[in-house]
Amino acid sequence: MFRISRRRLDVWMVNIAxxxxxxxxxxxxxxxxxxxxxxxxxxxxxxxxxxxxxxPEHAFDPSACRWSVEGYQRVLAPRPGNGLLxxxxxxxxxxxxxxxxxxxxxxxxxxxxxxxxxxGYAFSRYRFRGHGVMLVGILAILGVPLLTNLLALYHMGxxxxxxxxxxYDDRLFLIAVYTGFFLPLxxxxxxxxxxxxxxxxxxxxxIDGCSPFGALLRISMPLALPGLMAIFLLTFVNVWNEFIAGxxxxxxxxxxxxxxxxxxxxxQNIINLQVIAAACILIALPIVILFIFARRSFFAAMMEGxxxx
Amino acid sequence: MQRTExxxxxxxxxxxxxxxxxxxxxVVVILAIQVYPAFYTVWLSLHQREPKGWExxxxxxxxxxxxxxxxxxxxxxxxxxxxxxxxxxLVLGFIIALLLNRKLKLSGLYITVLFVPWVIADIIVGIxxxxxxxxxxxxxxxxxxxxxxxxxxxxSVLTATRPPSWxxxxxxPPAPAMIYLIMASAWRALPFTTLLLLAAMQTVSNEIIExxxxxxxxxxxxxxxxxxxxxxxxxxVALFSLTLGGMNGVGMVFSLTGGGPGTSTEVLSYLLYVxxxxxxxxxxxxxxxxxxAVVNWALILAxxxxxxxxxxxx
Numbered sequence: 143m144f145r146i147s148r149r150r151l152d153v154w155m156v157n158i159a160x161x162x163x164x165x166x167x168x169x170x171x172x173x174x175x176x177x178x179x180x181x182x183x184x185x186x187x188x189x190x191x192x193x194x195x196x197x198p199e200h201a202f203d204p205s206a207c208r209w210s211v212e213g214y215q216r217v218l219a220p221r222p223g224n225g226l227l228x229x230x231x232x233x234x235x236x237x238x239x240x241x242x243x244x245x246x247x248x249x250x251x252x253x254x255x256x257x258x259x260x261x262g263y264a265f266s267r268y269r270f271r272g273h274g275v276m277l278v279g280i281l282a283i284l285g286v287p288l289l290t291n292l293l294a295l296y297h298m299g300x301x302x303x304x305x306x307x308x309x310y311d312d313r314l315f316l317i318a319v320y321t322g323f324f325l326p327l328x329x330x331x332x333x334x335x336x337x338x339x340x341x342x343x344x345x346x347x348x349i350d351g352c353s354p355f356g357a358l359l360r361i362s363m364p365l366a367l368p369g370l371m372a373i374f375l376l377t378f379v380n381v382w383n384e385f386i387a388g389x390x391x392x393x394x395x396x397x398x399x400x401x402x403x404x405x406x407x408x409x410q411n412i413i414n415l416q417v418i419a420a421a422c423i424l425i426a427l428p429i430v431i432l433f434i435f436a437r438r439s440f441f442a443a444m445m446e447g448x449x450x451x
Numbered sequence: 452m453q454r455t456e457x458x459x460x461x462x463x464x465x466x467x468x469x470x471x472x473x474x475x476x477x478v479v480v481i482l483a484i485q486v487y488p489a490f491y492t493v494w495l496s497l498h499q500r501e502p503k504g505w506e507x508x509x510x511x512x513x514x515x516x517x518x519x520x521x522x523x524x525x526x527x528x529x530x531x532x533x534x535x536x537x538x539x540x541l542v543l544g545f546i547i548a549l550l551l552n553r554k555l556k557l558s559g560l561y562i563t564v565l566f567v568p569w570v571i572a573d574i575i576v577g578i579x580x581x582x583x584x585x586x587x588x589x590x591x592x593x594x595x596x597x598x599x600x601x602x603x604x605x606x607s608v609l610t611a612t613r614p615p616s617w618x619x620x621x622x623x624p625p626a627p628a629m630i631y632l633i634m635a636s637a638w639r640a641l642p643f644t645t646l647l648l649l650a651a652m653q654t655v656s657n658e659i660i661e662x663x664x665x666x667x668x669x670x671x672x673x674x675x676x677x678x679x680x681x682x683x684x685x686x687x688v689a690l691f692s693l694t695l696g697g698m699n700g701v702g703m704v705f706s707l708t709g710g711g712p713g714t715s716t717e718v719l720s721y722l723l724y725v726x727x728x729x730x731x732x733x734x735x736x737x738x739x740x741x742x743x744a745v746v747n748w749a750l751i752l753a754x755x756x757x758x759x760x761x762x763x764x765x
Contacts, residue, residue, distance in 0.1 A: 156553050163547060164564045170579045170638065171567065173590055177582055189593040257477045264473035276474070278755070283485050285692075285751040287699035289720055290744040293727050293736050294488035294495060322484020329477060354469055383572035385702040390728060401574050405706060408578060415582050415589075422575050433570040437563055440570075444643075445650065 178419035181210035185415050213420030235421055238396055239403030243382055243425075246313070246399055250320040251377040254328050255370050257321070262332025263358055263366075267341065277333075284326035288319075288387055295319055299391055312392050316399075319391065320381050328373045334446040335369025336362065372443035375436055379429055400425045489744065495737035512734040521714060522739075525722045527622040528629065529698065532718055535625075535633040536640070537693045541686065543637065544644035549674070551645070552652050562646075569642035577706030580635040584608040609708065613715045626715035628708050636703055640696065644689055651685035652678065684761050691750045698743060719743060 176192065177185070184194035195207040216233075223230035231237060265277055299315050343365070344357040352360065363370075385401040392398055398406075404421055411417045433440060496512055498505040516522055547565065551558055568576065583591040586607050596605035606627050613626040622629075659681075660673055668676070679686070701720040704710060710717040710725070717725070719739065727736030 153553065153555065156550050157555060157557065160547075160550050160555075160557075160561045163550070164561060167565050167568065167638070167641075170576070170583065171571075173583060174579045177590075186588055188587050189597075190588055190590050192590060257480065260473040261477035264470040268470040270470050276478070280481070282748075282751050282755060283481060285695060285754065286485060286744075286747060287695065289699040289701060289723065290492065290740040290747065291485065291488040293723070293733065293740050294491035295484070296727070297495065297733070298488065298491065318480070319484055322480045325477060325480055326485075379570055383570070383575075385572065385574040385705070386724075389705075390724075401572055401702075404578070405574060408581075408706060413588070415585060418578060419582060422578055426571050426575050429570050429572075430567060433567070434563060437566070441646070444646065 174419045174422060177415050178213045178423050179209050179211065180416050181208055181212050182414065182416065184208060186413065210416075213414075213416035213418075214424070216414070216417045217421045217424060234395075235400065235403050235407065235424065239398055239400040240425065242396075242398060243400035246317060246320065246388075247378045247381040249317050250324065250381045251374045253317070253321045254324055254377045255374045257325055258328035258332040258373060259363070259366070259370055261329050263336050263362060265329065265333045266336035267344075280326045280329050284330060288323050288384075292387060292390055295387075296390055312394065312397050316388060316391050316397075319387055320384065323387070324377050324380055328377060331373055331376075331443050331446045332366070332369065335366050335372075339365045368439070369442070369446075372439040372446075375432065375439050376443045379432070379440075382429055492737050492740050492744070495733055496741050497734075499734045500731075508734065512738040516735045516738045516742075519735075521717065521722060523620060524622060524714060525717050525719050527620070528625075528714075528716065529718045529720075531623055531625050531629060532633060532636075532716075533694055533697050535630070536636050536697045537690055539633060539637040540640045540644050540693055541689060544641055544648050544689070545686075547641070547645045548648040548652050549678075551649055565645065566642045568639050571639070573639060573700060573702035574706045576635060576639045577703040580631065580638075581609070581707050584631065586610060610712050612712055622715070626712065628712060628716050632703065632707055632716050635707055636697065636700070639703070640693060644693065647685060647689050647692075648682065651682045655681050684757050688754055688757055691754045695747060695750050698746060 173192075180194050184191065193202065193207065194209065195202050195204060197203045197206045200206075218231045218236055219233040220229040221232050222228065265273070299312070302310060302315065303312070339362055344354075344361050347357040347361050348354060383401070384399075385405065388399040389402050389405065392402065404425055407421050408418055497507060497509060499508040499512065551561060555561070571579075581589075583589045584595065584607075586592060586609060587596070592607065595601060596607055598605045608627045608631045611627045613622060613629075614624050617623055655678060659677055663673055663677055699720055701718075701724060704716060704718060704721045705724075708716040710721050720743070723736055723739050723743065726732045726739060
């Protein structure tokens with residue numbers, strides 16, 4: 143009468159296993175969100191409590207929850223102001239560090255898209271002397287982590303700073319480092335995306351009187367746009383999340399990226415866990431939202447890079 | 452006909468040079484940011500900072516680095532970390548990929564949820580895991596520090612030192628902080644590994660699996676005798692890329708343990724920071740950077756070989 147086929151049962155077991163795995167995968171994120179909405183009174187309690195909802199009488203009373211936004215208030219530090227909004231946010235993280243990270247990430251991502259678009263196209267469409275060697279060289283450099291070059295880059299930065307060039311700024315150097323570091327992967331991804339566009343389309347345009355460069359701009363670029371968008375997003379996230387280069391190469395407070403600011407914040411708020419948690423969430427949230435909305439783009443770029451690299 | 456010939460000649464010249472102009476900026480940037488610093492590191496490793504300038508000291512920096520007690524200890528920590536981290540990530544990644552390999556209605560949702568850790572910065576992951584085990588106030592501390600559950604005194608992850616070593620100077624068994632660092636790093640590396648293994652798993656044809664099922668192979672036998680051998684190149688590539696990331700990832704150590712308690716989570720990448728930026732021992736730091744770079748290059752070249760052989764076989 144009531145029989146579940148073995149196959150159905152199997153699917154159910156797999157689903158349950160995956161739900162459990164997702165649950166465990168999200169525990170660290172969920173606890174951070176919980177902590178960020180607690181007040182100081184509930185943070186410094188022994189033993190710690192998961193939800194700030196207990197009363198002397200009941201272990202759990204939903205009506206007595208003491209949620210608080212104190213952590214966010216201390217990160218954002220809103221003061222009354224008379225601009226467009228009735229308040230201004232004066233916390234260093236939102237006033238300096240996040241805009242800096244945004245600037246670094248946008249400039250690097252645009253540069254990387256521009257450079258990797260050009261060279262990826264050249265590698266995809268032309269066979270020239272050194273083609274194979276250069277491609278394999280870029281593929282090998284793609285795997286080189288930033289860490290071992292940092293000492294030399296740091297000394298290069300010190301030397302350039304000492305030369306007191308006009309217009310020079312630590313920002314330029316950091317953007318150059320990020321570009322050089324994230325470019326090789328993007329060249330491979332761009333090449334893969336251009337390889338997928340049929341060559342005949344450009345040839346037809348050239349026969350109809352279009353210059354090769356014009357064909358690149360008018361035919362291939364629009365078709366490659368989703369791929370270039372994926373490179374942009376991937377580079378943006380990578381730069382936003384990068385810590386060690388920004389930490390070691392930037393000295394001035396007003397130039398620090400968000401991860402640097404967050405790391406300093408950690409040292410200043412050892413016991414105020416709710417403040418640290420709120421800062422983490424404010425910095426990670428834009429990226430997580432970006433990822434959830436553009437995940438197809440991320441996966442496309444990643445698979446293109448992962449298959450090669 | 453004649454007209455097109457004359458029109459094409461100047462263009463064909465530009466056409467020959469076009470790839471050169473397109474590639475030039477990329478090559479310049481890579482030479483300046485990746486190649487030149489590598490040679491600069493070699494130069495630094497052979498020199499010593501003196502008050503009057505840089506002085507050539509030959510391989511002195513290397514021998515002084517090897518004589519430091521913390522160097523050997525860091526090598527031990529790195530080995531323990533890498534073995535734990537790669538094993539845990541590969542095993543869990545393989546299991547999750549196996550589960551996701553079934554065509555499920557909710558696969559897209561699971562993959563999205565499981566991938567959230569991938570876009571969270573390593574330093575934030577370190578802080579998030581640190582919040583859980585802050586002595587006395589962290590949510591996990593409530594469980595781990597309970598003497599009834601973990602006799603005799605409970606475990607305080609961020610302050611408990613390494614137990615006495617079993618093998619002379621080798622740091623095993625590791626400190627609780629090291630185990631926790633491995634778990635946090637694996638949590639962040641899992642999504643990428645899972646996707647890599649899942650992609651490889653999907654290329655294994657279903658017919659082979661179906662026919663072995665017909666012949667009476669059980670699930671474990673299919674995994675052991677069909678999936679693992681067919682996926683071996685990908686597994687090795689994943690192992691190498693995890694090793695590469697683990698050797699060079701330093702953000703998690705920074706924010707989770709800061710190398711402590713004591714020096715019990717001081718891995719080589721963190722030692723590089725300590726030497727180069729807190730002790731300002733540029734020569735020795737460069738020597739260490741070079742050693743790490745040699746291991747990196749060995750891993751990269753091995754990976755390239757495997758993927759090239761794979762391409763040729765296909």
